Amino acid sequence: xxxxxxxxxxxxxxxxxxxxxxxxxxxxxxxxxxxxxxxxxxxxxxxxxxxxxxxxxxxxxxxxxxxxxxxxxxxxxxxxxxxxxxxxxxxxxxxxxxxxxxxxxxxxxxxxxxxxxxxxxxxxxxxxxxxxxxxxxxxxxxxxxxxxxxxxxxxxxxxxxxxxxxxxxxxxxxxxxxxxxxxxxxxxxxxxxxxxxxxxxxxxxxxxxxxxxxxxxxxxxxxxxxxxxxxxxxxxxxxxxxxxxxxxxxxxxxxxxxxxxxxxxxx
Amino acid sequence: xxxxxxxxxxxxxxxxxxxxxxxxxxxxxxxxxxxxxxxxxxxxxxxxxxxxxxxxxxxxxxxxxxxxxxxxxxxxxxxxxxxxxxxxxxxxxxxxxxxxxxxxxxxxxxxxxxxxxxxxxxxxxxxxxxxxxxxxxxxxxxxxxxxxxxxxxxxxxxxxxxxxxxxxxxxxxxxxxxxxxxxxxxxxxxxxxxxxxxxxxxxxxxxxxxxxxxxxxxxxxxxxxxxxxxxxxxxxxxxxxxxxxxxxxxxxxxxxxxxxxxxxxxx
Amino acid sequence: xxxxxxxxxxxxxxxxxxxxxxxxxxxxxxxxxxxxxxxxxxxxxxxxxxxxxxxxxxxxxxxxxxxxxxxxxxxxxxxxxxxxxxxxxxxxxxxxxxxxxxxxxxxxxxxxxxxxxxxxxxxxxxxxxxxxxxxxxxxxxxxxxxxxxxxxxxxxxxxxxxxxxxxxxxxxxxxxxxxxxxxxxxxxxxxxxxxxxxxxxxxxxxxxxxxxxxxxxxxxxxxxxxxxxxxxxxxxxxxxxxxxxxxxxxxxxxxxxxxxxxxxxxx
Numbered sequence: 001x002x003x004x005x006x007x008x009x010x011x012x013x014x015x016x017x018x019x020x021x022x023x024x025x026x027x028x029x030x031x032x033x034x035x036x037x038x039x040x041x042x043x044x045x046x047x048x049x050x051x052x053x054x055x056x057x058x059x060x061x062x063x064x065x066x067x068x069x070x071x072x073x074x075x076x077x078x079x080x081x082x083x084x085x086x087x088x089x090x091x092x093x094x095x096x097x098x099x100x101x102x103x104x105x106x107x108x109x110x111x112x113x114x115x116x117x118x119x120x121x122x123x124x125x126x127x128x129x130x131x132x133x134x135x136x137x138x139x140x141x142x143x144x145x146x147x148x149x150x151x152x153x154x155x156x157x158x159x160x161x162x163x164x165x166x167x168x169x170x171x172x173x174x175x176x177x178x179x180x181x182x183x184x185x186x187x188x189x190x191x192x193x194x195x196x197x198x199x200x201x202x203x204x205x206x207x208x209x210x211x212x213x214x215x216x217x218x219x220x221x222x223x224x225x226x227x228x229x230x231x232x233x234x235x236x237x238x239x240x241x242x243x244x245x246x247x248x249x250x251x252x253x254x255x256x257x258x259x260x261x262x263x264x265x266x267x
Numbered sequence: 268x269x270x271x272x273x274x275x276x277x278x279x280x281x282x283x284x285x286x287x288x289x290x291x292x293x294x295x296x297x298x299x300x301x302x303x304x305x306x307x308x309x310x311x312x313x314x315x316x317x318x319x320x321x322x323x324x325x326x327x328x329x330x331x332x333x334x335x336x337x338x339x340x341x342x343x344x345x346x347x348x349x350x351x352x353x354x355x356x357x358x359x360x361x362x363x364x365x366x367x368x369x370x371x372x373x374x375x376x377x378x379x380x381x382x383x384x385x386x387x388x389x390x391x392x393x394x395x396x397x398x399x400x401x402x403x404x405x406x407x408x409x410x411x412x413x414x415x416x417x418x419x420x421x422x423x424x425x426x427x428x429x430x431x432x433x434x435x436x437x438x439x440x441x442x443x444x445x446x447x448x449x450x451x452x453x454x455x456x457x458x459x460x461x462x463x464x465x466x467x468x469x470x471x472x473x474x475x476x477x478x479x480x481x482x483x484x485x486x487x488x489x490x491x492x493x494x495x496x497x498x499x500x501x502x503x504x505x506x507x508x509x510x511x512x513x514x515x516x517x518x519x520x521x522x523x524x525x526x527x528x529x530x531x532x533x534x
Numbered sequence: 535x536x537x538x539x540x541x542x543x544x545x546x547x548x549x550x551x552x553x554x555x556x557x558x559x560x561x562x563x564x565x566x567x568x569x570x571x572x573x574x575x576x577x578x579x580x581x582x583x584x585x586x587x588x589x590x591x592x593x594x595x596x597x598x599x600x601x602x603x604x605x606x607x608x609x610x611x612x613x614x615x616x617x618x619x620x621x622x623x624x625x626x627x628x629x630x631x632x633x634x635x636x637x638x639x640x641x642x643x644x645x646x647x648x649x650x651x652x653x654x655x656x657x658x659x660x661x662x663x664x665x666x667x668x669x670x671x672x673x674x675x676x677x678x679x680x681x682x683x684x685x686x687x688x689x690x691x692x693x694x695x696x697x698x699x700x701x702x703x704x705x706x707x708x709x710x711x712x713x714x715x716x717x718x719x720x721x722x723x724x725x726x727x728x729x730x731x732x733x734x735x736x737x738x739x740x741x742x743x744x745x746x747x748x749x750x751x752x753x754x755x756x757x758x759x760x761x762x763x764x765x766x767x768x769x770x771x772x773x774x775x776x777x778x779x780x781x782x783x784x785x786x787x788x789x790x791x792x793x794x795x796x797x798x799x800x801x
Contacts, residue, residue, distance in 0.1 A: 018409075026580070027294050027561050027564050027580065028564040028565050028568050028580055029565065030294050030295040030336075031295050031296065031298060031299060031461060031462070031565060032565065034295055034461035034462070035460065035461045035506065035507060035510075038459050038460070038461055038506065039459065039505065039506055039507070043408075043409050044408075044461065045365065045368070045408050046293070046294065046295055046335070046336050047336065047337075047365070047369070048336060048338065049337050049338045049339070049371060051337075051338075051339070051371045052337070052369040052370070052371035052372065055368070055369035055370060055371065056368065056369055059368060068580070069564075069580055069581065069582060070581075070583050070585075070586070071582065071583045071585075071607070072583070072585070073338070098579065098581070101579070101589070101590065101593060102581065102586035102589035102590055103586070103589060104583060104585045104586035104589065105586065141577075141578075141579050142552075142577050192572050192573065192785065193569065193572070194565060194568035194569045194572055194578065195565070195568070236782075237782050237786060238573065238781060238782025238783070238784075238785040238786055239569065239572065239573055239781060239782065239785055240569060240573070240777070240778040240779070240780075240781035240782050240785075241778055241779075241782055243507070243569075244507040244508055244511060244778060245507070245508075246507075247505060247506060247507035248503075248504050248505025248506070248507050248508055249505070250505075251459065251505040251506055251507075252504060252505055285676075294561050297561050297562040297603075298562050298563065298565060298566060298728060298729070301562055301728035301729070302727065302728045302773065302774060302777075305725075305726050305727070305728055305773065306726065306772065306773055306774070310675075310676050311675075311728065312632065312635070312675050313560070313561065313562055313602070313603050314603065314604075314632070314636070315603060315605065316604050316605045316606070316638060318604075318605075318606070318638045319604070319636035319637070319638035319639065322635070322636035322637060322638065323635065323636055326635060340605070510774070511774040511775055511778060512774070512775075513774075514772060514773060514774035515770075515771050515772025515773070515774050515775055516772070517772075518726065518772040518773055518774075519771060519772055
């Protein structure tokens with residue numbers, strides 16, 4: 001569990017099986033998350049019409065719901081898709097983008113949590129705190145807290161909804177009930193690229209599509225994010241070249257890259 | 268016909284006239300297709316409100332309809348714009364993204380085909396098969412078939428709707444009734460970049476804006492796509508650098524590039 | 535005023551304070567404008583639901599409204615957000631993308647001008663002319679005019695609505711009533727990248743968030759756009775590599791870059 005060979009095994013399965021990952025996500029990141037899914041070897045699809053989400057869920061191996069640019073018809077489609085995904089036993093990943101910034105986002109994320117509990121919630125520390133304490137303290141969509149400030153909230157949320165909670169930060173935290181694992185891979189440039197958190201959620205969906213343990217899938221996805229980030233940073237003078245090299249690194253990622261860089265620390 | 272000088276002639280006209288190409292397309296690719304149109308020399312505009320599509324069609328030289336992220340108000344606008352375009356004799360390009368994956372997409376594409384037949388349908392083999400056989404066999408938005416698996420469907424569709432059918436694949440097929448031409452340019456990295464099929468449709472619109480023959484326009488556009496793809500692949504370690512070099516190649520494309528690389532094969 | 539140290543002072547404040555810039559903008563540019571705001575040091579958020587725009591305005595330091603891909607629910611949210619922003623004394627930047635191309639765009643921009651006058655209007659010459667003369671003469675979203683063709687319109691618009699008017703072109707014009715300043719920085723590649731005008735508006739929002747003078751903020755933002763554009767052009771063979779280097783340049787911009795390149799010319 002959490003060994004380099006386990007991470008690599010998931011990457012190989014994604015590349016071989018090209019699982020369809022159905023995303024209902026925000027306008028800002030649709031292009032970059034689709035490209036990240038293609039780069040790692042998965043097959044992305046974006047579909048948000050209530051008229052078709054159930055049909056699309058039927059073809060998919062994972063559903064990723066991201067509330068980054070909400071509106072009423074999208075919320076209805078998210079709930080419909082999530083309900084269909086649960087009926088089919090499909091893993092759902094919820095990214096509560098901006099929870100805490102507005103009541104609309106906090107309430108929508110909480111509604112999804114209650115009505116169609118996801119396998120994995122992946123957010124930054126401010127968002128995870130907002131979901132657990134249901135207080136408004138987020139500033140926009142960037143985190144005001146280090147991941148460790150969300151230890152109690154992530155732990156509590158994981159137990160309350162029986163889901164994995166994955167908190168991104170300089171060191172990522174992944175809780176599954178009382179179990180905790182930390183992923184120390186990554187680079188300070190990553191928060192300077194819009195939507196890399198959303199990309200982490202999309203990749204978490206791809207890993208959950210091939211690994212039956214959401215706990216492992218969440219940790220492996222964050223490790224691959226961080227490793228590709230480290231590889232990208234080595235050749236990038238700024239955030240836009242970083243974004244490009246990051247996607248190229250996902251595409252080129254080798255077993256040796258994982259073996260030499262992986263820093264997963266079971267707590 | 269289909270000679271390097273014919274392709275180059277179209278490119279020069281696009282660069283000189285900068286035709287306005289009106290796109291009603293999906294959220295995932297709006298940025299990259301707008302950039303591809305600018306790179307080749309056309310002038311892109313995105314407008315999807317029923318309140319303004321007829322006004323925009325009035326200024327445009329081609330209309331590109333792409334159903335990649337459908338919803339009801341967008342379908343209404345597509346039909347309204349297509350109807351206005353037909354009244355004005357404007358070439359319409361239809362990209363049936365994900366036809367076959369959901370009934371909603373298949374039915375919408377078929378409705379557009381019937382009510383406002385486009386000059387050119389451009390899709391992958393799975394989509395073209397879905398439109399002709401109206402069966403659901405697509406997996407998401409990626410093709411499960413090589414272009415040649417769509418020979419019968421493309422041929423039939425072209426005759427049924429009296430339109431050009433352009434099927435992308437390792438070798439592209441372009442049918443105009445009983446006429447067939449194959450374009451062998453391209454690179455295996457292309458399906459690893461999200462929305463390059465959508466870019467092909469947008470460029471097809473630009474070529475149709477300057478070339479009165481939809482058959483030639485469709486083939487020339489696919490040739491330019493493939494040539495720029497080959498040029499990009501030579502300097503790209505992964506799909507994100509490929510996307511960047513691809514757009515740069517469209518911008519820099521010379522007569523010599525076309526002359527030395529063009530691989531159009533009349534059947 | 536308009537000295538290199540004034541421009542640099544604003545950049546430093548943005549980097550230090552990371553002001554939240556609330557964007558209600560078009561689908562084409564959401565990703566690139568969010569990345570530009572992050573690159574310069576601001577904190578971007580996109581939110582367009584009527585249910586949450588007032589909450590988001592409460593957290594923001596500037597509001598940027600861009601009408602590039604309009605529809606009715608978005609217009610309602612724009613007016614609601616702008617009204618809340620005015621009540622809170624927040625600077626509003628309006629980008630009237632495509633005004634003049636369709637009545638819908640011209641009328642929407644004029645409605646926002648009248649009901650919730652922005653601090654700054656930033657557009658190309660064709661758009662500014664359309665707002666002042668309320669005539670339809672724009673072709674799509676690209677300018678048909680050099681900035682100087684909008685001198686009278688920009689001057690008139692600035693006086694009529696008591697707002698700063700910033701007109702982009704080879705030489706940018708910024709009017710504040712009877713005061714005029716010209717910014718000569720920039721590069722011919724810039725109009726070949728989709729949405730760089732929208733990026734200029736977003737950065738104008740970031741500068742307005744830290745500089746209480748909309749006149750200075752508008753000019754400083756255009757100077758930084760132009761300087762980053764010059765830096766990017768020096769290493770870019772085409773528009774896609776230009777876009778990447780442009781964002782990297784915003785991130786790396788130094789006092790020396792501004793000092794050596796700034797070309798602001800008070801009229």
